Amino acid sequence: xxxxxxxxxxxxxxxxxxxxxxxxxxxxxxxxxxxxxxxxxxxxxxxxxxxxxxxxxxxxxxxxxxxxxxxxxxxxxxxxxxxxxxxxxxxxxxxxxxxxxxxxxxxxxxxxxxxxxxxxxxxxxxxxxxxxxxxxxxxxxxxxxxxxxxxxxxxxxxxxxxxxxxxxxxxxxxxxxxxxxxxxxxxxxxxxxxxxxxxxxxxxxxxxxxxxxxxxxxxxxxxxxxxxxxxxxxxxxxxxxxxxxxxxxxxxxxxxxxxxxxxxxxxxxxxxxxxxxxxxxxxxxxxxxxxxxxxxxxxxxxxxxxxxxxxxxxxxxxxxxxxx
Amino acid sequence: xxxxxxxxxxxxxxxxxxxxxxxxxxxxxxxxxxxxxxxxxxxxxxxxxxxxxxxxxxxxxxxxxxxxxxxxxxxxxxxxxxxxxxxxxxxxxxxxxxxxxxxxxxxxxxxxxxxxxxxxxxxxxxxxxxxxxxxxxxxxxxxxxxxxxxxxxxxxxxxxxxxxxxxxxxxxxxxxxxxxxxxxxxxxxxxxxxxxxxxxxxxxxxxxxxxxxxxxxxxxxxxxxxxxxxxxxxxxxxxxxxxxxxxxxxxxxxxxxxxxxxxxxxxxxxxxxxxxxxxxxxxxxxxxxxxxxxxxxxxxxxxxxxxxxxxxxxxxxxxxxxxx
Numbered sequence: 001x002x003x004x005x006x007x008x009x010x011x012x013x014x015x016x017x018x019x020x021x022x023x024x025x026x027x028x029x030x031x032x033x034x035x036x037x038x039x040x041x042x043x044x045x046x047x048x049x050x051x052x053x054x055x056x057x058x059x060x061x062x063x064x065x066x067x068x069x070x071x072x073x074x075x076x077x078x079x080x081x082x083x084x085x086x087x088x089x090x091x092x093x094x095x096x097x098x099x100x101x102x103x104x105x106x107x108x109x110x111x112x113x114x115x116x117x118x119x120x121x122x123x124x125x126x127x128x129x130x131x132x133x134x135x136x137x138x139x140x141x142x143x144x145x146x147x148x149x150x151x152x153x154x155x156x157x158x159x160x161x162x163x164x165x166x167x168x169x170x171x172x173x174x175x176x177x178x179x180x181x182x183x184x185x186x187x188x189x190x191x192x193x194x195x196x197x198x199x200x201x202x203x204x205x206x207x208x209x210x211x212x213x214x215x216x217x218x219x220x221x222x223x224x225x226x227x228x229x230x231x232x233x234x235x236x237x238x239x240x241x242x243x244x245x246x247x248x249x250x251x252x253x254x255x256x257x258x259x260x261x262x263x264x265x266x267x268x269x270x271x272x273x274x275x276x277x278x279x280x281x282x283x284x285x286x287x288x289x290x291x292x293x294x295x296x297x298x299x300x301x302x303x304x305x306x307x308x309x310x311x312x313x314x315x316x317x318x319x320x321x322x323x324x
Numbered sequence: 325x326x327x328x329x330x331x332x333x334x335x336x337x338x339x340x341x342x343x344x345x346x347x348x349x350x351x352x353x354x355x356x357x358x359x360x361x362x363x364x365x366x367x368x369x370x371x372x373x374x375x376x377x378x379x380x381x382x383x384x385x386x387x388x389x390x391x392x393x394x395x396x397x398x399x400x401x402x403x404x405x406x407x408x409x410x411x412x413x414x415x416x417x418x419x420x421x422x423x424x425x426x427x428x429x430x431x432x433x434x435x436x437x438x439x440x441x442x443x444x445x446x447x448x449x450x451x452x453x454x455x456x457x458x459x460x461x462x463x464x465x466x467x468x469x470x471x472x473x474x475x476x477x478x479x480x481x482x483x484x485x486x487x488x489x490x491x492x493x494x495x496x497x498x499x500x501x502x503x504x505x506x507x508x509x510x511x512x513x514x515x516x517x518x519x520x521x522x523x524x525x526x527x528x529x530x531x532x533x534x535x536x537x538x539x540x541x542x543x544x545x546x547x548x549x550x551x552x553x554x555x556x557x558x559x560x561x562x563x564x565x566x567x568x569x570x571x572x573x574x575x576x577x578x579x580x581x582x583x584x585x586x587x588x589x590x591x592x593x594x595x596x597x598x599x600x601x602x603x604x605x606x607x608x609x610x611x612x613x614x615x616x617x618x619x620x621x622x623x624x625x626x627x628x629x630x631x632x633x634x635x636x637x638x639x640x641x642x643x644x645x646x647x648x
Contacts, residue, residue: 121581144548152548179547181540188588191530191541192548197585198526199549202518203558212515216505218557223503224468224476224516225523230554231625232618233542234527235606240619241469247606255594257445261521264512267586270579282559282571294556295564297636301555304632308625316621 005112007172008032011084013077013101015042018118018147019090020049023071025148026088028054029176030063032070036080043073053148059303060149060310063176081108086172087115088141095122099130102138106131114169116141120193123186124158136162139169142190143178149302151179154190205266207281208274214281230305329436331496332356335408337401337425339366342442342471343414344373347395349472350412352378353500354387356394360404367397377472383627384473384634387500405432410496411439412465419446423454426462430455438493440465444517447510448482460486463493466514467502473626475503478514529590531605532598538605554629 010026012019015037023046026033035046050068057066074080081087087109091101098119105115111134117127120142128135140156147153153173157166166182173180183190189197203217212220228237235247242250268274286294334350336343339361347370350357359370374392381390398404405411411433415425422443429439435458441451444466452459464480471477477497481490494504507514513521527541536544552561559571566574592598610618 150548150551152544154544179543181536181544183536183540185533185535187535189585191536191544194526194530194585194589195523195545196549197582198522198589199519199553200558200562200582201586201589202522206515206518207559209509211509211511212505212507214557214559216507217515218559219503220476220478220505220515221519221553221557222555224474225520226550226553226555226557227474227626227629228554228622229523229545229550230552230629231546231550231622233538233545233550234524235531235538235542235602236609236618237622238524239606239610240615240622244615246610246615247603251594251599251603255599258521258524259594261513261518262525262591265518265522265525270575270583275575275579278559279571279575282563285560286563286570291564291568291570294560297640298552298555298561298564301629301632301636302551305551305554305625305629308628308632312621312625 005085007085007175009034009083009085011036011080011087012090013037013080013087013105014090014092015039015046015073016090018143018145019088020046021053021146021148022088022090022118022143024050024053024057025176027068027070028057028060028062028066028148030065030070031176032072034072034074034080034082034084036074036077038075042075046073047071053146056299056303057148060306077104078108081105084109084113087113088118089115090118093119093121095126098122098127102127102130103132106133106135111137113137114139114165114172116169118142118147120190121188124156124161125186126158128158128160135160137165139165140190141169141173142192144192149299149306151177151306152192153178153180154183154192155180156183156186156190158186201268202265204270204274204278205268207278208268209266213284214278215285218285231309329409331409331499333358333407333409335360335404335411336414337361337404337411337429338414338416339363339370339397340414342467342469343412344370345377345470345472346412346414346442346467348374348377348381349500351392351394352381352384352386352390352472354389354394355500356396358396358398358404358406358408360398360401362399366399370397371395377470380623380627381472384630401428402432405429408433408437411437412442413439414442417443417445419450422446422451426451426454427456430457430459435461437461438463438489438496440493442466442471444514445512448480448485449510450482452482452484459484461489463489464514465493465497466516468516473623473630475501475630476516477502477504478507478516479504480507480510480514482510525592526589528594528598528602529592531602532592533590537608538602539609542609555633 009032012023012035015035023033115138124140128138131138139161142154144150144152170180238250239247333356336347336359339359347357439462448464452462463485466478468474468476497504562574563571
């Protein structure tokens with residue numbers, strides 16, 4: 001791989017929910033985007049999404065040069081890739097489709113340009129054989145929806161991905177304010193979706209078994225442990241949960257009870273009956289509130305929380321400089 | 325049970341970490357507290373805790389009449405119970421101890437006063453036989469640590485608990501700003517601790533299997549799905565995850581993949597070697613930061629998030645009144 005040039009221009013392949021959100025983020029970070037999608041109404045839908053996301057992105061802080069006018073749209077893949085410094089692919093979740101697409105991209109693109117896939121379901125080792133000349137520049141760069149608001153990006157290489165690609169993808173996402181994690185094994189659901197699935201399994205079990213209803217299990221999460229998971233991760237919270245003795249004391253005290261409690265956790269079967277019970281209980285919880293109202297509530301608090309956390313980090317950084 | 329009088333005076337039995345935090349909360353809500361604990365240095369430790377918690381409680385909003393001077397301490401259980409309107413018990417987590425304690429309290433206390441236990445580990449059905457005359461007024465009122473900051477209270481009755489007791493406990497905790505859930509079956513860990521255990525199991529598995537380190541799994545949680553769990557619960561987020569089709573569409577799309585993903589989740593064994601790996605990885609994550617610094621960071625953002633959410637709720641309530 002040649003010396004890498006700065007990443008200024010992104011090709012966004014596929015402009016559905018995830019691709020549109022990536023586009024808005026890249027533009028807000030002062031980058032140029034050339035987006036492509038075969039759908040007929042893709043361009044107006046994309047521009048509408050970006051315009052709608054702009055006020056939230058402005059609140060979170062635009063980078064110098066950020067502008068919605070830095071978005072170009074083309075239905076032609078070759079045009080989208082011309083002079084691209086980085087590719088973010090958000091195509092359909094089908095192995096055959098992606099392999100073929102990666103073959104096309106690989107032929108059209110200089111060998112030092114990274115092709116990152118937003119795929120949540122297909123491991124890169126299954127996609128990259130399509131990129132026959134340069135599979136080493138292909139990597140998973142999986143965001144958490146919606147990418148323009150949620151900072152997490154999971155980076156996972158396939159069997160043929162180079163360490164250089166992993167590192168450069170990490171540097172790029174970090175440079176635009178993303179919180180990256182490097183995942184060393186290809187697993188279904190990467191990491192974040194596995195954490196969600198682990199939690200959801202117990203939530204569904206408790207509602208299915210009539211232990212409590214959807215409204216109450218949501219209260220238990222979002223006014224209980226969930227409050228802390230938006231602030232710190234499980235391992236760090238365990239460290240603080242150990243008191244002055246930290247993580248060592250935590251495990252001394254809780255490893256036994258914790259392992260015992262795992263045996264009591266549930267494994268629900270998502271039968272049509274169970275799904276109906278869960279759905280009915282959610283509707284009781286929702287009442288007359290519309291999805292738009294609930295989304296607005298979620299995003300308003302999410303933006304506030306992100307602002308809180310970035311302010312706190314700036315304060316800590318200033319303190320370190322002052323003390324340093 | 326006779327007509328219940330207003331709850332103004334709380335007996336707090338046991339003033340360790342949980343009892344002290346409850347005491348601070350009750351005082352901040354304008355209530356009187358008489359606390360008791362057999363430990364020699366219990367009173368100064370309690371008063372120190374309350375004084376330390378007061379600035380956070382002030383920020384969250386003191387109720388009329390709230391004062392640290394409404395705290396009395398006595399080493400004598402009978403004195404603590406005299407004229408108590410509600411008992412919050414935070415004794416050691418041993419069945420024999422609690423049964424005996426409930427026997428004593430039951431004899432000393434008028435029959436219409438609720439005895440609520442903070443127990444996380446012992447079901448009320450095992451404790452309340454100690455209260456031979458009036459087991460029906462005994463109930464679990466389990467907080468999430470620390471109770472003066474985290475709003476969740478889980479209410480679980482035992483086999484002999486009356487519906488009246490469940491209801492009155494719920495009303496009381498709700499009246500002091502707690503977010504209550506009524507749990508209809510006695511299960512190990514109630515609900516919130518089960519949700520924590522379900523998540524921790526997968527977190528430990530991923531670190532144990534070298535999929536990623538503690539710092540990265542914490543990043544994946546607290547900059548990914550965790551951000552939303554401090555805002556809304558799993559079921560409501562599923563509803564929004566379904567797009568315009570809501571929860572029905574969510575299950576149509578994801579029930580299959582979700583159930584399949586459960587099969588791939590891990591079941592780690594917390595052997596000494598695994599514990600050492602987890603502990604070492606946490607220390608790498610923590611670096612030179614002290615537990616006090618990390619606690620301050622956690623609590624600062626937690627207070628901010630609680631303020632955000634209460635402001636949002638006030639705005640929604642005002643909107644409803646204006647529209648109504």
